[in-house]
Amino acid sequence: MKYTEDDLKKELETKEYEYGFYTDIESDTFPVGLNEDVVRAISKKKEEPEWMTEWRLESFRYWLTMEEPEWGNVHYEKPDFQAISYYSAPNSKPKYDSLDEVDPELLDTFKRLGISMDEQKKLAGVAMDVVIDSVSVATTFKKNLEEKGIIFMSISEAIQKHPDLVKKYLGTVVPQRDNFYAALNSAVFSDGSFCYIPKGVRCPMELSTYFRINQAGTGQFERTLLIADEDSYVSYLEGCTAPSRDENQLHAAVVELIAMDGAEIKYSTVQNWYPGDKNGKGGVYNFVTKRGICEKNAKISWTQVETGSAVTWKYPSCILKGDNSIGEFYSIAVTNDYQQADTGTKMIHIGKNTRSTIISKGISAGKSQNSYRGLVRILPNADNARNFSQCDSLLMGNACGAHTFPYIESKNKTAQIEHEATTSKIGEDQIFYCNQRGINTEKAIALIVNGFGKEVLNKLPMEFAIEAQKLLEISLEGSVG
Amino acid sequence: MSFKDKLLSSYIALEDYLEFDSPLHDVRSNAIKIFEEKGFPTKKEEDWKYTSLNSLLKPDYSVFSNKEKHVELQDVRKYFLHEIDTYKLVFVDGVYSSFLSETTHDTLDVCLMSAAMNKSKYKPVIEAYFNKVAKSDSLTALNTAFTKEGAYIHIPAHKEVEKPIEIINFSTGNEAAMFLQPRNLIVVGENAHVQIIERHQSLSSNAVLTNSVTEIFAEKRAYVDYYKIQNDVETASLIDNTYISQERDTVCRVHTFSFGGNLVRNNLNYYQNGEHCDSTLKGITILKGKQHVDHNTLVHHKSPNCESHQDYKGLYGESSIGVFNGKILVDKDAQKIDAYQQNDNILIDDKATINAKPQLEIFADDVKCSHGCTIGQFDEDALFYLRSRGIGIKEARALLMYAFANTVLESVKIPELKVRINKLIANKIGVSLGFEH
Structure with missing residues (x-):
């Protein structure tokens, strides 16, 4: 049978979200609504010190004065911030020393997510922090890391155990009043990961966090703080899923590197995250602030595979403050049905000889809208700064859209900046070429999409690359072999 | 009284002179309402993120010229393309100068907006085209409300205009600060061909702010070749709004040469309404001092099987600022589009700035759209190569600058104009090299 792009489109339209199950774990959920008392209650629940409570309240007060941004190329019904519960924790037992103590249902959840921790422990050597409904439930491999002096724990634990580190760095890259959602996150974040790599240490394994929104009517606000001390190295992975629900769930995270x-x-x-059903009902609003700062000779590399969420609004950025620092951004964003993504990066060149690379691949199918929005800014002192950006979009079907909004600002004459963007569809000649060599159309589309995203997929750590390919497969079912 | 208030009260004064029953009256009063509501654009608006009008709005501009000043031909001859014969539409301080102009009504109409608006003969054309493609942003609306004078060019079907048409706006500086709002309407009939050269020139160092609107309509298979020469004195600023409506099988080319002026903002908008349209937008910008030039382009592909080509080169010296904001918009039904945009910039000095924002907004899947944007400096190796052959640093740089800009220059189709622009470039770079071919 001949497999055409129309078939692919049909398949895309009918495919369902595979991670849409809901785990029946009893959880401790706050009533909906947000005010200073709720912020205090979250802080109290987490047994936080006074300075942390104050910090949250301060953020909350900033947030009250701010307005929701509207500049994104996305259209959605604004979340009602008083209709969200700001804290939901799996009830059974808050902390586990070993996997045996974990609620079996939870373990089952992990299995269904395809992250059997036992297996990973043995094979992948991935240390993992799992955040379900905002609370960190498991951090594996802690002991191995402790020997190296690496701190990897949930941020609430870090606030208790390493208050000086948290106090020193929290909010230094993404200030409390940075933007509307960052302020909200600063006020109500319930958990997240904290990681500190000491001087000269090369983290021996990939660190990983898995996020899941489980409970209905909750928002997830996690906060990640990752500090790599001088000459250290760390590779950090993050994954997210959510059950299928009719309502829109809010996810507003902040990541600071x-x-x-x-x-x-x-x-x-x-x-x-759950992208909503094929009529655009439900799905997660993913409004995330991610930013890293590079000191001298440092390097930050962001790699992202975005396949979920009803609305994505996210710009992992690098502030290249130190001389000779390097920022990289590799992204694949796939949108289908009624998904909308407005994503990209910011590279702020401050130091001399700073370099940045941006590779962004957008694939839009169904009735989705996919936008790249990026900023490259060269400040007057950033001599010999170098940037290369490439944004490619692939359109499948004529009901979707692909948009590019790059901002390029240079104030230094020695800077060299290149930007290129293309938009195309899978060429009939490309498919014909494959057909001619005995590759059927389905395989050919798979081949072409894989090739289109290869530059980014190659940047993922091995364990993740497999998962990412699996996701691409699901998102564009039938197109990836 | 702010400049906005002054304009609003001037409008009331202007209204007394206008006919109430004219169909244009409604257009005007709607336009002034839009301006009253929106005011001058500020940096908070996305389209004006990199360009502020604040400093331009400070002087106490005269909105209507009170005194007339005579301009001698010998003083301004150098601003004309005098090597060849052309039709000329010359305006001095916003008032038509019959002495300097050369108009025609013989088969084609090259005449005045004021005449066209008042004569019943032109009424159908004005009603069919006036303000039909212009956007209703506040600056265009302001111009629409004050429409008084400008060029009116109507080329009938199948007419190939035998010589270029020059539109020149002089300001004499007889007022301390002058605000000018020329309004041009150009209708090119089926299968007609025309070449137009537009220029704004201030003859003194008094402040001038021009807010110009040009509407161009290209009917089936028409060919429009338009050149904008912006080499004004440093006290003159220009906001140029050009709107081009293309029917099927048309070719419209606009070249913009920005070398002078204080602040120049070019809003160039193309709307492709029929199939097989070809749009070309090219520009060379060479700046010095504190000059600021902002190119804001839009190509709206509304029909299938069309093409667009954009190529903007910029050289920024001293503490000048360059802005390029180019947008390609492809509608859902506009399949098989080939849209290309290239923007290359060189920063010559430390304090120069370039802000570029090339955008693509695409809703159709079977298209080929790409844009490229580069910011860099001279190739040291190329410079060394030239110098090792005994060419001085200044000349070597000039040669490289010239080569850099040449992709735009080579598509100028009027040879005399090309020579003229070559001279302007050499002058701007400060060398006496002849770049003649």
Whole structure:
């Protein structure tokens, strides 16, 4: 049978979200609504010190004065911030020392997510922090890391155990009043991951966090703080899923990366929040602020595979403050049905000889809208700064849209900036070429899409690359072999 | 009294002179309402993110010229393309100068907006085209409300205009600060061909702010070749709004040469309404001092099987600022589009700035759209190559600048104009090299 793009389109339209199950875990959920008392209650629940409570309240007060941004190329019904519960935690037992103590249903959830921790422990050597409904439930491999002096724990634990580190760095890259959602997150974040790599240490394994929104009517606000001290190296992975629900769930996370002199951070995300059903009902609003700062000779590399969420609004950025620092951004964003994504990056060149690379691949199918929005800014002192940006979009079907909004600002004559963008569809001649060589159309489309995203997929750590390919497969079912 | 208030009260004064029953009256009063509501654009608006009008709005501009000043031909001859014969539409301080102009009504109409608006003979054309493609942003609306004078060019079907048409706006500086709002309407009939050269020139160092609107309508298979020469004195600023409506099988080309002026903002908008349209937008910008030039382009592909080509080159010296904001918009039904945009910039000095925002907004899947944007400096190796052959640093740089800009220059189709622009470039770079071919 001949497999055409129309068939692919049909398949795309009918495919369902595979991670849409709901785990029946008893959880401790706050009533809906947001005011200073709720912020205080969250802080109290987490047994936080006074300074943290104050910090949250301060953020909350900023937030009250701010307005929801509207400049994005996305259209959605604004969330009602008083109709969200700001805290939901799996009830059974808050902390586990070993996997045996974990609620079996929860373990089952992990299995269904395809992240059997036992297996990973043995094979992948991935240390993992799992955040369900905003609370960190498991951090594996802690002992191995402790020997190296690496701190990897939930941020609430870090506030208790390493208050000086948290106090020193929290909010330094993404200030409380940075933007509407960052302020909200600063006020109500319930958990997240904290990681500190000491001087000169090369983290021996990939660190990983898995996020899941489970409970209905909750928002997830996690906060990640990652500090790589001088000459250290860490590779960090992050994955997300949520059950299928009719309502729109809000996810507003903040990620802060600090790469000190000579440090290198590789941050990879596979984002697969529930995108809503094929009529655009439900799905997660993913409004995330991610930013890293590079000191001298440091390097931050963002890699993201975005396949989920009804609305994505996210710009992982690098502030290249130190001389010779490097920022990288590799992204594949796939939108289908009624999904909308407005994503990209910001590269702020401050130091001399700073370099940045942006590779962004957008694939839009169904009735989705996919936008790249990026900023490259060269400040007057950034001598010999270098940037290369490439944004390619692939359109499948004529009901979707692909948009590019790059901002390029240079104030230094020695800077060299290149930007290129293309928009195309899968060429009939490309498919014909494959057909001619005995490759059927389905395989050919798979081949072409894979090739289109290869530059980015190659940047993912091995374990994740497999998962990412699996996700692409699901998102564009039938097109990837 | 702010400049906005002054304009609003001037409008009331202007209204007394206008006919109430004229169909244009409604257009005007709607337009002034839009301006009253929106005011002058500010940096908060996305389209004006990199360009502020604040400093331009400070002087106490005269909205209507009170005194007339005579201009001698010998003083301004150098601003004309005098090597060849052309039709000329010359305006001095916004008032038509019959002495300097050369108009015609013989088969084609090259005449005045004021005449066209008042004579019943032109009424159908004015009703069919006036303000039909112009956007209703506040600056265009302001111009629409004050429409008084400008060029009216109507080329009938199948007419190939035998010589270029020059539209020149002089300001004499007889007022301390002058605000000018020329309004041009150009209708090119089926299968007609025309070449037009437009220029704004201030003859003194008094402040001038021009807010110009040009509407161009290209009917089936028409060919429009338009050149904008912006080499004004440093006290003159220009906001140029050009709207081009293309029917099927038309070719419309606009070349913009921005070398002078204080602040120049070019809003160039193309709307492709029929199939097989070809749009070309090219520009060379060479700046010095504190000059600021902002190119804001839009190509709206509304029909299938069309093409667009954009090529803008910029050289920014001293503490000048360059802005390029180019947008390609492809509608859902506009399949098989080939849209291309290239923007290359060189920063010559430390304090120069370039802000570029090339955008693509695409709703159709079977298209080929791409844009490229580069910011860099001279190739040291190329410079060394030239110098090792005994060419001085200044000349070597000039040669490289010239080569850099040449992709735009080579598509100028009027040879005399090309020579003229070559001279302007050499002058701007400060060398006496002849770049003649």
